[in-house]
Amino acid sequence: MNKLFGFFAMGVIMLTSCSEAQNAEQPWIVDRFDDIKVIRYEVPAFENLTLEEKELVYYLSEAAKCGRDILFDQNFKYNLAIRRTLETIYTESEVKTGDEFAAFEKYLKKVWFANGIHHHYSNDKFAPEFTEAWFREQLAKYINEENRQMDDELLCKIIFDKELYASRLNQKEGVDVITESAGNYYEGVNQAEVEAFYNGMAAADANNHEPISYGLNSKLVKENGKIYEKVWKIGGMYSPAIEKIVYWLEKAATVANPKQKEVIEALIKYYKSGDLKDFDDYSVLWVKDTDSNVDFVNGFIESYGDPLGRKASWESVVNFRDVEACKRTEIMAANAQWFEDNAPINPNYRKKEVKGVSAKVITVAMLGGDCYPATAIGINLPNADWIRKEHGSKSVTIDNITYAYDKAAQGNGFAEEFILREEDRERAKNYGKLGDDLHTDLHECLGHGSGQLAPGTKGDELRTYSSTLEEARADLFALYYLGDEKLVEIGLIPTLDVAWSQYSDYIMNGYMTQLSRIELGKDVEESHMRNRKLIAEWCYEKGKAENVIELVKENGKTYVVVNDFVKLRKLFGELLCEVQRIKSEGDYEACKALVEGYAVKINPELHKEVIERNKALNIEPYGGFVNPEYELVTDAEGKVIDVKLTYPANYVEQHLHYGKEYSFLPSLN
Ligand code: ZN
Numbered sequence: 001m002n003k004l005f006g007f008f009a010m011g012v013i014m015l016t017s018c019s020e021a022q023n024a025e026q027p028w029i030v031d032r033f034d035d036i037k038v039i040r041y042e043v044p045a046f047e048n049l050t051l052e053e054k055e056l057v058y059y060l061s062e063a064a065k066c067g068r069d070i071l072f073d074q075n076f077k078y079n080l081a082i083r084r085t086l087e088t089i090y091t092e093s094e095v096k097t098g099d100e101f102a103a104f105e106k107y108l109k110k111v112w113f114a115n116g117i118h119h120h121y122s123n124d125k126f127a128p129e130f131t132e133a134w135f136r137e138q139l140a141k142y143i144n145e146e147n148r149q150m151d152d153e154l155l156c157k158i159i160f161d162k163e164l165y166a167s168r169l170n171q172k173e174g175v176d177v178i179t180e181s182a183g184n185y186y187e188g189v190n191q192a193e194v195e196a197f198y199n200g201m202a203a204a205d206a207n208n209h210e211p212i213s214y215g216l217n218s219k220l221v222k223e224n225g226k227i228y229e230k231v232w233k234i235g236g237m238y239s240p241a242i243e244k245i246v247y248w249l250e251k252a253a254t255v256a257n258p259k260q261k262e263v264i265e266a267l268i269k270y271y272k273s274g275d276l277k278d279f280d281d282y283s284v285l286w287v288k289d290t291d292s293n294v295d296f297v298n299g300f301i302e303s304y305g306d307p308l309g310r311k312a313s314w315e316s317v318v319n320f321r322d323v324e325a326c327k328r329t330e331i332m333a334a335n336a337q338w339f340e341d342n343a344p345i346n347p348n349y350r351k352k353e354v355k356g357v358s359a360k361v362i363t364v365a366m367l368g369g370d371c372y373p374a375t376a377i378g379i380n381l382p383n384a385d386w387i388r389k390e391h392g393s394k395s396v397t398i399d400n401i402t403y404a405y406d407k408a409a410q411g412n413g414f415a416e417e418f419i420l421r422e423e424d425r426e427r428a429k430n431y432g433k434l435g436d437d438l439h440t441d442l443h444e445c446l447g448h449g450s451g452q453l454a455p456g457t458k459g460d461e462l463r464t465y466s467s468t469l470e471e472a473r474a475d476l477f478a479l480y481y482l483g484d485e486k487l488v489e490i491g492l493i494p495t496l497d498v499a500w501s502q503y504s505d506y507i508m509n510g511y512m513t514q515l516s517r518i519e520l521g522k523d524v525e526e527s528h529m530r531n532r533k534l535i536a537e538w539c540y541e542k543g544k545a546e547n548v549i550e551l552v553k554e555n556g557k558t559y560v561v562v563n564d565f566v567k568l569r570k571l572f573g574e575l576l577c578e579v580q581r582i583k584s585e586g587d588y589e590a591c592k593a594l595v596e597g598y599a600v601k602i603n604p605e606l607h608k609e610v611i612e613r614n615k616a617l618n619i620e621p622y623g624g625f626v627n628p629e630y631e632l633v634t635d636a637e638g639k640v641i642d643v644k645l646t647y648p649a650n651y652v653e654q655h656l657h658y659g660k661e662y663s664f665l666p667s668l669n
Contacts, residue, residue, distance in 0.1 A: 233274030373624030447474030461586030510536030
C-alpha cells in the first residue's frame with residue numbers, strides 16, 4: 001500500500017526544465033516509444049562498498065532478476081506465452097524493416113515495459129498498430145510445433161479483439177471487479193465468492209492481534225465447484241522461479257552479516273513453506289535490521305494489482321545506503337514524535353508513541369519484478385499494520401533514481417508551457433528538486449506511519465478506496481509539514497520557498513498536468529493519481545471564496561496558479577484531519593463520497609487541452625529504467641576478488657537477455 005511512484009514521473013521531470021534547449025543531447029535517455037522513455041541510472045559509490053557487500057549486491061541482484069516471469073504471469077495468464085511468441089518472431093525475423101515491423105517492435109517494447117499486454121499505469125490492454133494479416137504471416141513463418149506457446153487463434157483474438165481482456169484492473173463502481181479484471185490473481189470465482197472466502201478467514205482470525213495477511217501469496221481458484229488457494233512457494237505455483245530466487249538468496253546468506261543472514265534465512269523459510277506467519281516473522285526481522293549497509297526487498301509485497309488489494313505482485317529492489325543524503329532523513333526521524341504530536345488531526349487518532357521510524361536515502365543497485373522497468377522513488381514497508389504499529393517500518397527514498405529522472409527531464413520545455421508566472425518558474429528552478437525530495441521523505445518516513453485506528457476499526461472497511469485514501473493521507477501529511485517553520489528551524493530547508501515551490505507544482509499537477517497520462521474519455525483509476533486530484537480539487541473548491549487557487553485563462557490556455565500558500569496550507573491541514581478521521585473510523589460512505597466526488601471524473605475540455613499541449617512538447621509521460629550489470633571477478637583459484645559494474649544502454653538487448661537467461665516458468669502456470 002505504501003509505494004510512492006507516479007508522483008515523480010510528473011513532479012520532478014517537469015520542474016527542472018527551464019533553460020536548456022529542447023533538442024539538447026540527452027545521454028540519460030536510452031529509448032523512447034509511445035508514451036514511454038527509458039532512462040539509465042548510475043550506481044555511485046558502489047566502488048566504496050566492501051568486497052563482501054559487493055558480493056551481496058551481486059547475489060541479491062541475481063535473485064532480483066529471477067522473479068521476472070512471476071510478475072508477467074500474475075499480470076495476465078497468457079502474458080508469458082505471448083511474450084515468448086513475440087520474442088521468437090522478433091529475433092527470427094530476417095527483415096527487420098517496414099511499417100508493420102516497426103509497429104510490432106513498438107508493441108513488444110511496450111509489453112516488456114508493462115510486464116504484459118496491459119499498460120502498467122492505465123491497466124488498459126495495448127492496441128496493436130500492426131495488422132492481423134501481417135501478424136498471421138509471421139506466425140506462419142516463424143512459429144512451429146516446437147516453439148508454439150499457445151493456440152494461434154486464441155493468441156490473435158487476445159491481441160486484436162479490443163473487448164477481450166480489455167482491462168487488467170477494473171475497479172469501476174458497480175462492476176464485479178474480479179471477473180472484469182484480466183489479472184491472474186483469481187480464476188473461476190466472482191467478487192462475492194472471493195469476499196466470502198476471505199471474510200471467513202478473517203472472522204476466524206478476529207481475536208489475533210497479529211492478523212495474517214490472508215491471500216497475499218496465492219491465486220484463488222474454483223475448480224470442480226471447490227474454491228481453494230494455489231500458494232506461490234517452492235513445490236507450489238511458480239516453484240521453478242522461486243527455486244532460483246532461493247538459490248541466489250542462499251548464496252547471499254554466505255556473505256551477509258549475522259543479522260542479515262538471519263533475515264535472508266527467514267525469507268528462504270517462507271519461500272519454502274508459503275506460510276504467511278513465516279512471512280510476518282521475516283518482515284519483523286527485516287524491519288528491525290536498520291544497520292546493514294546493503295539492504296533489499298524481495299517477495300510478494302504490494303497489492304496494487306489486485307482489485308481487492310489483497311494479493312501481492314512479486315518485486316525486488318537491491319540497494320545500499322547513500323550516506324551523505326541520509327543526514328536529511330535522520331533529522332526527520334529524530335523529530336518524528338514532534339510531528340505526530342502536532343499533526344492537525346483529532347488527538348485521539350495521533351500515535352501516542354511513534355516507534356521505529358527508520359528512514360534513509362538509498363542508492364538502488366538493481367530493480368526487479370514490479371519495480372522494473374518502472375519503479376517507485378520511495379518505499380515504505382512492511383505493509384502489515386500490526387507490524388508497523390509494534391515494530392515500526394522502514395522508509396526509503398531512492399536518490400540515484402530521482403537524480404536520473406531529473407537529468408532526463410532537462411530541457412523538455414515543460415515549465416515554459418505550464419507554469420504561468422515567472423516567480424513560480426524561478427522558485428521551481430531553485431527549489432523544485434529539494435521540495436520533491438522532502439515531499440517524498442515526509443510522505444514515506446512520517447506520513448504513512450502516522451496516526452492510529454479507533455478501537456474497533458479493523459482497517460479493511462474502506463475496501464477499493466483504501467489505497468487512494470492512504471496515499472492522500474501521506475501526501476497531506478507531507479504537504480502540511482513542508483510549509484511549517486519547524487523545517488527551517490531543524491535545518492531541513494533554507495526557506496519556506498521550498499514548500500511554496502512544491503505547493504504550486506503539486507496543485508498544478510494534481511488539478512491539470514497529470515491528466516495528460518490518461519486517455520481522453522477515461523476516468524482516473526490509479527490510486528496515486530486519484531489522491532493528487534482529490535487534494536487539488538478539494539482545495540480549489542474550499543478555497544474558492546478567497547481565491548486561494550486560481551484557474552487563469554490566457555491565450556486560450558489554462559494555468560493553475562496558487563495565490564495564497566499560507567491559506568492553502570491550512571486547507572491541507574483541514575483535509576488531513578478529515579482523511580485521518582475516515583481512516584481511523586473506517587467511514588466507508590464518507591470515503592466513497594470524497595473519492596467519487598473529487599478524484600475520479602475529469603473535466604473533458606481541460607483534459608483535451610492538457611493532452612494537446614503536452615503532446616506538442618513531445619514529453620513521454622512515463623519513465624522507466626535499464627538496469628546496470630554486475631559481474632564477479634575471480635582469481636586463478638576461482639576466489640571472488642571484485643565485482644565489476646557496467647552500464648548497458650540498450651533496452652531491447654536487456655529484455656532479450658533477461659528473457660533468455662532469467663526465464664524459468666512454463667508459459668502457462
Ligand atoms: Zn505512499
